[in-house]
Amino acid sequence: MSQLQVNDLHVDFGGLKAVDGLNFSVGEGEILCLLGPNGAGKSTTLDLICGKTQPTGGSIRFEGTEISQLLEFRRARLGIGRKFQVPSVYKELTVAENLSVARSRRPGMLHALTRFALSDGRAAVPILERIGLEAKANEVAGNLSHGETQWLEIAMLIAQDSRLILMDEPTAGMTVEETGRTAEIFRSLSESHTLIVVEHDMSFVRTVADRIVVMNRGTLLAEGSIEEIETNEDVKSAYLGH
Numbered sequence: 455m456s457q458l459q460v461n462d463l464h465v466d467f468g469g470l471k472a473v474d475g476l477n478f479s480v481g482e483g484e485i486l487c488l489l490g491p492n493g494a495g496k497s498t499t500l501d502l503i504c505g506k507t508q509p510t511g512g513s514i515r516f517e518g519t520e521i522s523q524l525l526e527f528r529r530a531r532l533g534i535g536r537k538f539q540v541p542s543v544y545k546e547l548t549v550a551e552n553l554s555v556a557r558s559r560r561p562g563m564l565h566a567l568t569r570f571a572l573s574d575g576r577a578a579v580p581i582l583e584r585i586g587l588e589a590k591a592n593e594v595a596g597n598l599s600h601g602e603t604q605w606l607e608i609a610m611l612i613a614q615d616s617r618l619i620l621m622d623e624p625t626a627g628m629t630v631e632e633t634g635r636t637a638e639i640f641r642s643l644s645e646s647h648t649l650i651v652v653e654h655d656m657s658f659v660r661t662v663a664d665r666i667v668v669m670n671r672g673t674l675l676a677e678g679s680i681e682e683i684e685t686n687e688d689v690k691s692a693y694l695g696h
């Protein structure tokens with residue numbers, strides 16, 4: 455059964471149909487890359503899934519629950535995490551402290567830090583090992599490189615128990631080495647997490663994607679493997695048309 459099912463999804467911004475009858479699904483542990491020309495509705499689709507934007511019609515089911523009318527924080531509690539292009543890490547806190555803040559879903563940073571000191575200290579280690587930041591646990595987040603900051607944000611989503619992680623251009627601004635490391639992290643994460651990734655870097659997509667969904671004008675244009683997408687005539691003309 456699919457972990458996420460999007461059916462006939464719509465959103466209308468003052469007459470502009472940014473998402474217009476979109477259908478697709480994602481299986482547990484799958485890495486789905488969302489492609490499409492500028493303005494196709496990819497970021498808006500992530501906004502609709504995480505609850506940043508409310509749809510004007512259609513259904514989104516996550517692990518069998520209809521979530522399309524739930525507020526963003528409720529969807530986060532159910533296990534949907536969104537990584538934005540501008541990282542939301544606390545630059546003055548250490549890497550481990552950032553994980554502690556993410557782990558505590560209750561508001562209030564002081565509460566989170568106290569909890570970390572008392573009980574959560576060791577919980578951060580396996581997450582940091584997975585993401586390759588274990589040597590940086592006590593480093594202040596403001597000192598991390600661009601790539602490390604992005605990985606910390608992914609670690610924070612794992613720490614807050616996100617099972618479905620949505621990412622918008624995660625490799626933007628990364629060096630070739632950081633992009634390669636990010637691909638390794640994604641492949642390892644997919645053993646336990648589902649990822650939906652909007653990404654323009656086709657060599658990265660080729661490395662990580664289990665399946666690709668191509669959007670155009672708010673709707674699904676094509677879906678399949680990288681080979682199927684690259685030879686699809688509708689996809690070629692949609693990109694050329696822009």
Ligand SMILES: Nc1ncnc2c1ncn2[C@@H]1O[C@H](COP(=O)(O)OP(=O)(O)OP(=O)(O)O)[C@@H](O)[C@H]1O
Nearest residue numbers: 467470471472490491492493494495496497498499
């Ligand atoms: N909050 C909003 N209010 C009004 N229009 C919006 C809003 N968000 C997005 N749009 C419009 O909806 C359309 C789809 O935008 P979206 O950002 O989802 O496209 P995209 O496929 O992610 O494009 P890109 O690859 O350029 O980021 C665009 O025409 C955009 O201008």
